[in-house]
Amino acid sequence: MRNLVHGELRKAVTGRTWWILMLAGTFLCLLSTFGFASEGHKAVAAGGSAADVTNDIARAWMMMFLFASLSGAILVTREYGTGTVARSVLLAGSRGRLLAAKTAVATAAGAAFGLLAAGLGALACAFAGAPYGDSAAFTRETWLILAGVFACSVLAAPWGALLGWIVRNQVSAVALLITLTLVVDPGVQALAPEAAQYLLTIAMSSVYRDVKPDLLPVPWAFAAIAGWLTAAWFAARRLLTTRDIV
Amino acid sequence: MSTTPAISLTGLTKKFKDVTAVDDLTVDIRAGRVTGLLGRNGAGKTTTLRMLLGLAGPTAGHATVLGRPYGELPRAAHRVGVAMDAIGPVTGSTVRGELLVWTACLGLDRRRTDEVIGLTGLTGAEDRPVSGCSTGMKQRLALATALLADPEVLVLDEPANGLDPDGIRWLRDTLRELAAEGRTVLVSSHQLAEVEQTVDDVVVVQRTLRYAGTLADLTDGGAHRLEERFFHLVDAPERALTHA
Numbered sequence: 001m002r003n004l005v006h007g008e009l010r011k012a013v014t015g016r017t018w019w020i021l022m023l024a025g026t027f028l029c030l031l032s033t034f035g036f037a038s039e040g041h042k043a044v045a046a047g048g049s050a051a052d053v054t055n056d057i058a059r060a061w062m063m064m065f066l067f068a069s070l071s072g073a074i075l076v077t078r079e080y081g082t083g084t085v086a087r088s089v090l091l092a093g094s095r096g097r098l099l100a101a102k103t104a105v106a107t108a109a110g111a112a113f114g115l116l117a118a119g120l121g122a123l124a125c126a127f128a129g130a131p132y133g134d135s136a137a138f139t140r141e142t143w144l145i146l147a148g149v150f151a152c153s154v155l156a157a158p159w160g161a162l163l164g165w166i167v168r169n170q171v172s173a174v175a176l177l178i179t180l181t182l183v184v185d186p187g188v189q190a191l192a193p194e195a196a197q198y199l200l201t202i203a204m205s206s207v208y209r210d211v212k213p214d215l216l217p218v219p220w221a222f223a224a225i226a227g228w229l230t231a232a233w234f235a236a237r238r239l240l241t242t243r244d245i246v
Numbered sequence: 247m248s249t250t251p252a253i254s255l256t257g258l259t260k261k262f263k264d265v266t267a268v269d270d271l272t273v274d275i276r277a278g279r280v281t282g283l284l285g286r287n288g289a290g291k292t293t294t295l296r297m298l299l300g301l302a303g304p305t306a307g308h309a310t311v312l313g314r315p316y317g318e319l320p321r322a323a324h325r326v327g328v329a330m331d332a333i334g335p336v337t338g339s340t341v342r343g344e345l346l347v348w349t350a351c352l353g354l355d356r357r358r359t360d361e362v363i364g365l366t367g368l369t370g371a372e373d374r375p376v377s378g379c380s381t382g383m384k385q386r387l388a389l390a391t392a393l394l395a396d397p398e399v400l401v402l403d404e405p406a407n408g409l410d411p412d413g414i415r416w417l418r419d420t421l422r423e424l425a426a427e428g429r430t431v432l433v434s435s436h437q438l439a440e441v442e443q444t445v446d447d448v449v450v451v452q453r454t455l456r457y458a459g460t461l462a463d464l465t466d467g468g469a470h471r472l473e474e475r476f477f478h479l480v481d482a483p484e485r486a487l488t489h490a
Contacts, residue, residue, distance in 0.1 A: 007351030014347065015338020082334030086301050087391070090316075091323040091351045244302040246332050 001101065004092055008105040017074050018109065022116055025067035029117065032060035033124045041132035050137035054125045055209075058145040061121035062208040065149075065156035065201075068113035069177050072106035072160030077170035086246045095240050099165065103158050103233070110157025114150035121146050141209065148208035148218075155207075155225055159200060162229070165236035189214075200228040252277035252399055252430035253298065257307030260293050266453060267293045270307070273449055273458045275432055280425045282445035282461075283434040286480060289452045291434040292332065295403050299328060311399055323352060327392030329385075330403035335376040341387055342372040345394065352395050359394075366390040367416060381408030389420070400424060402433045406440055418444045442472040452480040 012018065040053030079085035092098035125146075126136045160177055167173040181201050189196035193214035196202045205212060206221030216224060251274035258271040268290040275281045285291045296302040298309040300316040308315065316322050335344045345359040363369055366386040371379065376387065385405055392400055402421075406414055421431050421444055435441050441448075448464050450457040456479040457464060464475050 003353035004351055007347050007349075010343075010347045010350050011336050014336050014343055017338070078337050082337055083330075083332045084334055084336055086330065086333045087328070087348065088351075089301065090299060090326075090328055091348060093323065094317065242303075244296070246296070246301060 001097060004097060004101040005104055007091075008101045009108070011079075012075055012105050012109055017078070018071060018112075021067045021071050021074075022113065025064040025113065026116070026120060029061045029063050029120070030124070032063065033057050033128050036060055037128035037132065037134070040129065041134055044134055050129075050134065051139050051141070053129065053134070054137045054142050055139070055145055057125050057128050058121050058142050058149070059208055059210065061117040061124065061146070061149045062152055062204070062210075064113050064117035065152040065204060066177070066181050068110045068153040069156035069160030069163075069181070070174055071109050071113065072157040072162075073164040073167075073173040073177055074160075074170060075106055075109065076102060076161050076164030077168060077173045080168045080246075081170050083246050089245050095245075096237065099233075099237055099240055102165075103161055106157045106161035107154060110154040111150075113157065114153030117153055118146045118150040121149055145209045152204045152207050155229065156204070159229060159232060162232035162236045165240050166232070198224045200225060203228075251275060252312060253432060254310045255294065255298065255307070256309070258294065258297055258304050258309055259306040260290070260297060260302065261305045268297070268304075268451070269454045271451065271455050272307075273455055275430065275449070276447060277430045278425065278428050279446040280421050280431040280433065280444055281447040281449060282441040283432060283449050283451065284436065284438065284441060284476060285434075285451040286436060289480070291436075291451060292330070292403055294451065295330065295401055295432075295434060299326075299401065324395040325397050326399045326401060327395060327397035328401045329388035329392040329405055330401075331407060332403070333388070335384075335387070339376050340373050341368055341376060341379065341383075344376055344387060345390060348391055348394055354394060362390040362393050365393060366420075382410055382413040385409055385413065385417075389417075397429070399430045400432070402431065404434055404436075406435060406437050414440055438473045438476055448472070450476060450479045456480055456482070 036053065036056040040056060044050055044053060079088060088098055089095055092101065125138065125142060129136060163176060164173045167176060185196065185199045185201040188199060189202050197214055197216045203216055203221040203224040206215040206218050253275035255271050255273050258268055259266070260268040271294060283291050283294065293302065297304045298311060298316065311326055312319055316326065319325065336347050339347065342359060345362065346356065349356060349359050363372055366389050368383065368386055368390060371383060376384065379387065385408060389405060392402065406417055409417060418440065421433065425431050442461065445461055447459065448457060448461050461472065465472055
């Protein structure tokens with residue numbers, strides 16, 4: 001299994017996908033950061049809390065989890081696009097071992113995205129207000145938000161990979177993840193907030209300590225995320241072991 | 247000459263909805279020989295190889311390699327080398343990078359990568375992106391990947407596609423050398439003139455099995471051209487298996 005994970009790690013860092021996704025995620029998070037810093041300056045000038053502004057900036061880095069999930073999906077689906085998945089299956093020993101190895105590597109990639117988001121998020125909190133003459137106000141909450149941002153990226157990457165195994169097509173998997181994250185889950189949250197709190201990306205809002213109402217307590221949010229990942233694992237495993245490869 | 251089958255297909259059938267791609271294929275591939283799996287495009291050659299390797303499940307029948315289904319064969323990845331047209335390289339890889347990925351998966355020493363690069367004539371192209379390689383170089387890379395674990399059995403799907411005359415001669419010599427080392431080589435192709443100069447045994451399929459036996463028997467020791475016999479077999483109505 002160690003050899004297989006080693007090989008999958010090599011695949012994951014081959015090509016430009018990983019750093020393009022990291023760059024794109026960083027760019028979008030920075031855009032949000034500048035927005036929060038600018039609006040925060042006005043809020044502080046009006047008597048608002050500097051700590052709230054710092055926390056908003058930290059929270060802006062949650063967006064990296066979308067890119068972590070895309071990296072997981074692409075890790076799997078690009079192999080279907082090129083047919084490489086056939087060799088991966090042949091050399092893995094079994095399809096179950098390949099699923100486990102890819103999921104492990106996707107999780108490791110998610111951790112890399114999470115570290116990037118949490119690290120740059122902390123730097124953004126410290127320096128984003130500087131052009132406006134505002135100082136950062138780090139609190140325990142700020143660090144909990146950054147820890148949540150890290151955790152969401154770690155958990156989003158295997159989610160993307162498992163959806164990749166189910167969908168098997170890169171464009172469809174990417175479109176599905178973006179639609180779920182940006183359209184479906186927020187839409188359900190607007191229409192039925194009680195039910196939406198159990199959706200994966202809404203449960204992640206609890207983890208990065210969003211201030212919206214109708215969110216699950218953090219332990220329950222982790223349980224909901226675990227439930228989605230478990231269901232996706234069984235669906236992916238079932239489909240991978242029963243469908244023809246290429 | 248060994249008579250132990252390295253590969254056995256028994257009643258192998260694959261249906262895609264209403265289309266039967268492979269129908270009741272039963273044949274043994276002898277060990278230590280180069281066997282050509284011949285048929286027109288769409289005759290079921292690649293589907294047969296996919297079922298042999300467990301990449302596709304048969305609708306009926308079963309296939310074994312070295313006595314077991316591929317998925318149940320101990321150290322299958324080390325004993326069976328595969329190069330198929332449908333298997334592309336890792337996106338964004340170089341020649342060496344591609345081989346290092348599979349070397350890692352197989353748990354082999356990195357030096358094996360350089361050995362197969364030398365064996366397949368890819369020296370000097372190690373750092374070239376695979377996407378920038380010619381078709382012939384990609385075919386050599388596919389064979390290099392198949393040879394990484396020094397396997398007993400090689401399954402090659404259309405390895406001569408896109409090769410120039412030099413490449414074809416190189417492939418022919420390489421396959422003969424591999425068989426001379428005791429390996430079993432199953433090579434699918436529709437390039438009959440080339441196959442005629444390379445293989446010991448021939449399996450002709452056109453959805454069903456049309457012939458399985460030695461090339462010498464099929465061509466009456468060279469009295470007939472393979473092409474002539476091939477078209478006679480595939481154009482004939484489906485009939486009973488002809489065993490040499």
